[in-house]
Structures are given as structure tokens and as C-alpha cells.
Amino acid sequence: MAIPMTRLGDRAFNHSVADDVEAEYDRLRDLARAEASKKSSCFDRAHQAYEQGNGAQAKALSEEGKKYAALQDSYNKQASEFIFRENNAPGRVAEDTIDLHGQFVDEAQDILEMRIRDAQARGQTHLHVIVGKGKHSTGHVDKLKPGVEQVCRQLGLDFATEANEGRIYVDLTGGRVGSAPPLPPQPSGYQGGYASGGYPAAGYHGGGHQQHQQQHHGQQHHQQQQQQPQDDVEKLILGCVRCCVVM
Known part of the structure; x- marks a missing residue:
């Protein structure tokens, strides 16, 4: 399932900034969104694999999705800290x-x-x-x-x-x-x-x-990646996979 995106807040900076500063903030948020898209794709395919009875593939895709989720969190954290220091x-x-x-x-x-x-x-x-x-x-x-x-x-x-x-x-x-x-x-x-x-x-x-x-x-800014629906899918997949796959 796709991750819903919503805008929030107001303009990112409270003051006039140099182009490279604005570009860096945009870059970090864009990288996070890209990883979120990869994560969503992995979890969607993991869910489909589970529905088809392929527990091993579902587990592998879910693990791959979690790696993208970690990268998403890392980029968002960098963006958050960057703009906080600026403002x-x-x-x-x-x-x-x-x-x-x-x-x-x-x-x-x-x-x-x-x-x-x-x-x-x-x-x-x-x-x-x-x-x-x-x-x-x-x-x-x-x-x-x-x-x-x-x-x-x-x-x-x-x-x-x-x-x-x-x-x-x-x-x-x-x-x-x-x-x-x-x-x-x-x-x-x-x-x-x-x-x-x-x-x-x-x-x-x-x-x-x-x-x-x-x-x-x-x-251009502030698209919140809402993770709860995706997290629920991940938990469901992992729980079912543990029952189907011998570790």
C-alpha cells in the first residue's frame, strides 16, 4: 500500500537563506521520500507474497523494507537537525x-x-x-x-x-x-x-x-510520511512468516 503524504507547517525557513542551504534541506527530505517509496513497495510485495503462500519471500521482502525504513528515518533526522540549526x-x-x-x-x-x-x-x-x-x-x-x-x-x-x-x-x-x-x-x-x-x-x-x-x-516542503498503516502491515507479515518459515 502506498504511504499517504500530507503537507504540514509553514515555510521551512524563518529567514532568507542561500540557495545551497535550501537545496540541502530539499535534498535530505527528497532522499527520505525516495526510501519511503522503496519501503512501501517492499511491504506491498511482501504482503502479496504472503497471500500467495510464499512465506520465505514475504520475510525477505519485509526485511528489505525495514532497511529502507531505517534509511528513511536517517535522512529525515538529518533534515530535521539541519533546519533546526538554521532556524x-x-x-x-x-x-x-x-x-x-x-x-x-x-x-x-x-x-x-x-x-x-x-x-x-x-x-x-x-x-x-x-x-x-x-x-x-x-x-x-x-x-x-x-x-x-x-x-x-x-x-x-x-x-x-x-x-x-x-x-x-x-x-x-x-x-x-x-x-x-x-x-x-x-x-x-x-x-x-x-x-x-x-x-x-x-x-x-x-x-x-x-x-x-x-x-x-x-x-515544496513538509510532506509527512505517515508510517502507522505500513508498520501494521509489516507486523502482520512478520508474525505470519514466523509461523510459516522454519528459522
């Missing part, structure tokens, strides 16, 4: 801010949970999470924001959407948030850009992408 480099976001542009939902959730636990351990009282507005998602439905909200609920943390709707304020103390507090006044000589959605990133040193840049970029 959260010193001077692009404040110390109390994290930018999750360009992440798949599960990637964003893992990163956010680690960041929250680290911030709490350091005594930080809040966190600004940049997710974008999802304007370039399929059907303009944002997926990063609900993913972030889910993590907050699981950790028992209250949150509120900030004024530009592309940022979420999270209280790390366990307190209640009536509404997100206003951003601090823009410091003298501030040279930053705008936060995601065009809201002035006062005091946050360019914490979001500039609306007039990279208009084409959001049409």
Missing part, C-alpha cells in the same frame, strides 16, 4: 523562543518536549513556540500547532496563541494562562525582522520568516 541559530531567536518551522509533527513534538524539560530544569518560566500559520499546508490546515498543543496538554502546561497566531506562549510553571503576554518593547537599534505571520518580533531578533521572501518555498 534557531544565535541571533535569529531569543533564548526563550524555539522555532519549529520545517519539522514534521512527530519531530516537532519530540524537540519541543526536550526543550520544555530542559527549560524547566534551568528555571525558565515560559517559552515562545513559533509554528507558523499553516498557510501552505494542504487545505490551509495547520498541523504543527495542534501537535504543539498536544504536547503541552500531556505535560500539564497551559498555553495561549499569541497575537500573530503563528506563535504559542507556553507557561512552564504549571500556572494558568489567560492570554499571551505582550512582547517586550523593541530595543534601541534593533535590526531584527518579523515573526511568523508578519507580527513584529520586538526584542526577538528575527524570530520568524519575512512574508515578502521565499514565496515559492512553501509549495
Whole structure:
């Protein structure tokens, strides 16, 4: 069965980037998608082999599919780490801010949970999470924001959407948030850009992408490889193969 693909998030980068930087991110995601396609093909054929009573071939194809799955995960991990470094480099976001542009939902959730636990351990009282507005998602439905909200609920943390709707304020103390507090006044000589959605990133040193840049970029990124259906097929095949093949 084919792996369903859905777009998520907003533009991958929160700032203007060099062509080679954008190309590297695209390259890694494309490599992951290619391995996902190979994995899907192997699992489809493994299922067919099992249905035809060929347990040995089903097992071999399933094992081959798992190798492609590992490569897919590796390339996606590289892409996730690459874009995170780019978007959260010193001077692009404040110390109390994290930018999750360009992440798949599960990637964003893992990163956010680690960041929250680290911030709490350091005594930080809040966190600004940049997710974008999802304007370039399929059907303009944002997926990063609900993913972030889910993590907050699981950790028992209250949150509120900030004024530009592309940022979420999270209280790390366990307190209640009536509404997100206003951003601090823009410091003298501030040279930053705008936060995601065009809201002035006062005091946050360019914490979001500039609306007039990279208009084409959001049409190319963020196809989430949904693996659960494929994983279920793999488990079924492997379970049945173990019953049919003498190791």
C-alpha cells in the first residue's frame, strides 16, 4: 500500500537563506521520500507474497523494507537537525523562543518536549513556540500547532496563541494562562525582522520568516510520511512468516 503524504507547517525557513542551504534541506527530505517509496513497495510485495503462500519471500521482502525504513528515518533526522540549526541559530531567536518551522509533527513534538524539560530544569518560566500559520499546508490546515498543543496538554502546561497566531506562549510553571503576554518593547537599534505571520518580533531578533521572501518555498516542503498503516502491515507479515518459515 502506498504511504499517504500530507503537507504540514509553514515555510521551512524563518529567514532568507542561500540557495545551497535550501537545496540541502530539499535534498535530505527528497532522499527520505525516495526510501519511503522503496519501503512501501517492499511491504506491498511482501504482503502479496504472503497471500500467495510464499512465506520465505514475504520475510525477505519485509526485511528489505525495514532497511529502507531505517534509511528513511536517517535522512529525515538529518533534515530535521539541519533546519533546526538554521532556524534557531544565535541571533535569529531569543533564548526563550524555539522555532519549529520545517519539522514534521512527530519531530516537532519530540524537540519541543526536550526543550520544555530542559527549560524547566534551568528555571525558565515560559517559552515562545513559533509554528507558523499553516498557510501552505494542504487545505490551509495547520498541523504543527495542534501537535504543539498536544504536547503541552500531556505535560500539564497551559498555553495561549499569541497575537500573530503563528506563535504559542507556553507557561512552564504549571500556572494558568489567560492570554499571551505582550512582547517586550523593541530595543534601541534593533535590526531584527518579523515573526511568523508578519507580527513584529520586538526584542526577538528575527524570530520568524519575512512574508515578502521565499514565496515559492512553501509549495515544496513538509510532506509527512505517515508510517502507522505500513508498520501494521509489516507486523502482520512478520508474525505470519514466523509461523510459516522454519528459522
